[in-house]
Amino acid sequence: MEPITKEDLEALRFQLFADLKELLAKKDESQSDKKEWLRSRDVKKMLSISDAALQNLRIRGVVHPVKISGLYYYKSEELKSLFRQ
Structure with missing residues (x-):
């Protein structure tokens, strides 16, 4: 040994x-x-993008978040559909 x-x-x-x-x-x-709804930090981590890139997606209307108490929530199905196209 x-x-x-x-x-x-x-x-x-x-x-x-x-x-x-x-x-x-x-x-x-x-x-x-x-998860049905994802927070901004989860989306940024999942897509490997910055705060500015996510904001740009919101402004251009690519994603349609719901804002609750100052936080954006994104429907996970919508994000998955972006990759299926």
């Missing part, structure tokens, strides 16, 4: 963090698939 070295523990730590990050990413994807 070989002794465990610092390098072994360091490699295990990196692998654990990588696995955890992957699991959390999958969880985020599955949750956003189940």
